[in-house]
Amino acid sequence: MKRSHFSLPLLLVLWVLSGCQAAEPNQPRVQSQETDAVYQQIGYNPVLSNHTASMVKKRINGVDDAVSVVIGEDVSIALKVTGIDRFRLKGIKKEVASQLKKDLSDRYTIHVTTDKKLFQDLQTLKRKVNHGEGTPKAIIKTYNKINKDMHG
Structure with a gap:
């Protein structure tokens, strides 16, 4: 008798968990379609975005x-520079800009910053774009404001 009391709750828990897992694969597919639509509307290039950030971290x-x-046609990159390297911020920014100009075609406008707040702002924007959060108009407005703030 004790055995049936133990197995019934266990079966119930397993049943609930298996039901939750079955629903999860559908969610990313819908989110991915929405995200792709936002990418197209605003002209976001996730591959180049990830490539430029990883390349700069490795090479500079x-x-x-x-x-x-x-x-x-805008490439915006924010850099996190800590320790004694903070004394070389201007040189690091120039080196990154020149490396990106060399690696990318001339059609791109390069925006580089080492400002900590703009780093966070760009990181937040990227997360929102990747998760399909916000309207295309709001994303572009935020992006343009970050680029404007990069140039003082």
């Missing part, structure tokens, strides 16, 4: 982290 000494967003 002093860059601890980088986040990049490519929308249309």
Whole structure:
């Protein structure tokens, strides 16, 4: 008798868990379609965004982290530079800009910053775009404001 009391709740828990897992695969597919639509509307290039950030982290000494967003013909990259390398911010920014100009075609406008707040803002924007959050108009408005703030 004790055995049936134990197995019934266990079966119930397993049944609930298996039902939850079955529903999960459908959600990313719908979100992916919505995200792809936003990418097309705003001209977001996720592959180039990820490539430029990882390339800069690997090639440029002093860059601890980088986040990049490519929308249309604008490449915006924010750099995290810590420690003694913070004394070389201007040189690091120039080196990144020149490396990106060399690697990318001339049709792209390069925006580079080492500002901590703009790093967070660009990181937040990238997360929102990747998750399909926000309207295309709001995303573009935020992106343009970040680019404007990069140039003072």
